Amino acid sequence: MSRIFWNTFKVAPAIAASLLIASNSLAAESVTEQTATVPTEETTIAQTSPVSSEVPADTNNIEQLQRYNSEISGEDGMSQVTNVSQFRDVQPSDWAYEALSRVVQTYGCLQGYPDGTYRGNRALSRYEFAAGLNACLRQIEALIGRTPTPGGGGVSDSDLQTLRRLTEEFRTELTTLGTRVNNLEGRTAFIEQRQFSTTTKLVGEVVIAASEVFGKSGPTTNGQTADNVEPILSNRVRLNLDTSFTGKDRLRTRLQARNTVPFSGALTGTNMTRLGFDGDNQNDIEIHRLEYRFPVTPNANIFLSATGTEYNDIIYTFNPLLESAASGSISRFGRFNPIYRTSAEGASAVLDYKLSKQVGLSLGYAVPRNIANRPETDTPTQPGLSLFNGSYAALAQLAFRPSNAVGLGLTYVRSFSNPPPNPNPSGLGAIGAIGVSSGTGSAFANQPFGANTPTTTNQYGVEASFRLSPRFVVSGWAGYTQAEAAGDTGIARLGSSADIWNYAVTLALPDFGKQGNVLGFVFGMPPKVTQNEVTTRQDNRGTSYHVEGFYRYRLTDNVEITPGVFAILNPQHNDNNDTLYVGTLRTTFRF
Structure with a gap:
């Protein structure tokens, strides 16, 4: 049992690294889009209403999620990469090259698109996030399945102490992050309810x-x-x-x-x-x-x-x-x-x-x-x-x-x-x-x-x-x-x-x-x-x-x-x- 927790903990940084890279890519693309679409007064008439999109039905969500899972798992595209150089659009000069290499070599929890690209500057959708998380969880299951549990015993005291220490160490950051998300949601709802007009x-x-x-x-x-x-x-x-x-x-x-x-x-x-x-x-x-x-x-x-x-x-x-x-x-x-x-x-x-x-x-x-x-x-x-x-x-x-x-x-x-x-x-x-x-x-x-x-x-x-x-x-x-x-x-x-x-x-x-x-x-x-x-x-x-x-x-x-x-x-x-x-x-x- 201790090996199960320990292997889970070892793969956790892979999830964190993936999220970090994706979020940075999302932020970079968001800034680029905002900068590129600033209209000039002489040539365009600015849209005053916020961009809105329809939420697909639940069945469409499931189908799209399955499609992303299929693509990222390699069933309809490329298989799991063993070296970051397999990505055609990733160069050693890229700022996240070392992080990608560590995720691939240490955790084996990174796959690309069917055309052999990683698309690091592309915004991360919720479907792709779910598909990537699913791939990491599958890798965790594989690691657990390959690792025997010696003696059939439970969780050791050292494993529990390590987990407690990590939990306490990042408790403040996790609490702050959750508070910020809640505040942003509250402010967004306040603005939407009191805005002058959407158009x-x-x-x-x-x-x-x-x-x-x-x-x-x-x-x-x-x-x-x-x-x-x-x-x-x-x-x-x-x-x-x-x-x-x-x-x-x-x-x-x-x-x-x-x-x-x-x-x-x-x-x-x-x-x-x-x-x-x-x-x-x-x-x-x-x-x-x-x-x-x-x-x-x-x-x-x-x-x-x-x-x-x-x-x-x-x-x-x-x-x-x-x-x-x-x-x-x-x-x-x-x-x-x-x-x-x-x-x-x-x-x-x-x-x-x-x-x-x-x-x-x-x-x-x-x-x-x-x-x-x-x-x-x-x-x-x-x-x-x-x-x-x-x-x-x-x-x-x-x-x-x-x-x-x-x-x-x-x-x-x-x-x-x-x-x-x-x-x-x-x-x-x-x-x-x-x-x-x-x-x-x-x-x-x-x-x-x-x-x-x-x-x-x-x-x-x-x-x-x-x-x-x-x-x-x-x-x-x-x-x-x-x-x-x-x-x-x-x-x-x-x-x-x-x-x-x-x-x-x-x-x-x-x-x-x-x-x-x-x-x-x-x-x-x-x-x-x-x-x-x-x-x-x-x-x-x-x-x-x-x-x-x-x-x-x-x-x-x-x-x-x-x-x-x-x-x-x-x-x-x-x-x-x-x-x-x-x-x-x-x-x-x-x-």
């Missing part, structure tokens, strides 16, 4: 900013002048609910509340002083965005939006470090080419297709906000509404990006703006009004034929971005708009045309002073009318220049502070207007 992830962003305008403003929309607009403290809060059903798609529902009154015509006499994150709904919570994106082929993706999406939210703008309203340029104009704003936060459909690894084509159709959901009526009192009968903006962009360091884009937009005759029909407000330059240039550039003239445009944009070094990025764009009056009004006639230009150059220094920080500069000309067949205006007899500087300082991974200032020289493209300065201290929180 939806909540992402939040809060912007709090103190801002002020300096300098003598020109005539405002009310005909008054405003000197040194009083400083304001405002906010913008966004909660994104990102849902994935397949792991490659994403349904985004955005809740938003904000109260940043734009520094526009009513306050400063020009839209050129607008901040990049402005907008005011008096902090009422609204569904600001509802969109769904999904792949149709490995090279094609579809983006559908019911509300709240601009082209810049979907299509690459070639100004990667300055395009974000929360962490990029502090001004509205400095973020990207105004051509991407023609969709006016409305409903849209976009096809993004990769012609090759370097070339992509984007096609889009968009309707301004609060227009697509209003059907066309038979009366002339409310024209220009609905998905296909009203205002729209159709876009095509060809993007050439041979690497992450170089990008070139050619963009074209065909748009039609037909504002409702009532400035506020059914709650439309200012949305739907003529805005050829998307509220970034002079009033003349936004409404070259007046506020009540239907207008069509052909807009052309060229964008480029060059990462000259890891810490030096130059980007820029040039835009040309050919506007045409689509109706007769008091100041315009059908077919009247106007030419509008804008350009900008941006410079970004990432990791300036600290990793994650960005020092940025912008210089450009906001949209300006260079020719108009209808009329010339005093506010377009000069040239405005936009000069901006900001520094984004990352306090933590979730908190950023951005002081910045920009100046508008000759506002409204009028040499008689004094320079305006806009300063802000923007703090961004993410969670």
Whole structure:
């Protein structure tokens, strides 16, 4: 009997060694898989639900276990190895070579796969663990059967003392291990019971900013002048609910509340002083965005939006470090080419297709906000509404990006703006009004034929971005708009045309002073009318220049502070207007 216990104890290290090697292999493969499958934000939509698998029926478990037993025991494959060199994929340089050799030579308790491999880096399944344990137990039985029990006596005192000593020596480790397993099971059950959703992830962003305008403003929309607009403290809060059903798609529902009154015509006499994150709904919570994106082929993706999406939210703008309203340029104009704003936060459909690894084509159709959901009526009192009968903006962009360091884009937009005759029909407000330059240039550039003239445009944009070094990025764009009056009004006639230009150059220094920080500069000309067949205006007899500087300082991974200032020289493209300065201290929180 003592020999039985002793032989059992001698083979026990074989089991322990097998488990140690398998667990290390499992851990190594797990880390490799996690590292290899980390998605990037630009190329994939992360799966938010945990991976789940169905548990096979009991009969399937037994059949699979028998199959593994059969394979590992050599009935359908290779027999027990007598030397570790019999494994084709095990080399003397492997870190576990000595342990494998000891298991084979000392205990004879190690078998491989039918193809003569050991597959040491492969994860250990529960079936393979059971099959390996069964092989070791069979070896124990064989050792016991071959070892005679002298004298037929029982267990000796020395055997019992050895077993007791080993038990006491490892009691603490075994107890600790069991406690850790129990704690992990409890924590896993707690998380599963209280998780927000298995398919939806909540992402939040809060912007709090103190801002002020300096300098003598020109005539405002009310005909008054405003000197040194009083400083304001405002906010913008966004909660994104990102849902994935397949792991490659994403349904985004955005809740938003904000109260940043734009520094526009009513306050400063020009839209050129607008901040990049402005907008005011008096902090009422609204569904600001509802969109769904999904792949149709490995090279094609579809983006559908019911509300709240601009082209810049979907299509690459070639100004990667300055395009974000929360962490990029502090001004509205400095973020990207105004051509991407023609969709006016409305409903849209976009096809993004990769012609090759370097070339992509984007096609889009968009309707301004609060227009697509209003059907066309038979009366002339409310024209220009609905998905296909009203205002729209159709876009095509060809993007050439041979690497992450170089990008070139050619963009074209065909748009039609037909504002409702009532400035506020059914709650439309200012949305739907003529805005050829998307509220970034002079009033003349936004409404070259007046506020009540239907207008069509052909807009052309060229964008480029060059990462000259890891810490030096130059980007820029040039835009040309050919506007045409689509109706007769008091100041315009059908077919009247106007030419509008804008350009900008941006410079970004990432990791300036600290990793994650960005020092940025912008210089450009906001949209300006260079020719108009209808009329010339005093506010377009000069040239405005936009000069901006900001520094984004990352306090933590979730908190950023951005002081910045920009100046508008000759506002409204009028040499008689004094320079305006806009300063802000923007703090961004993410969670």
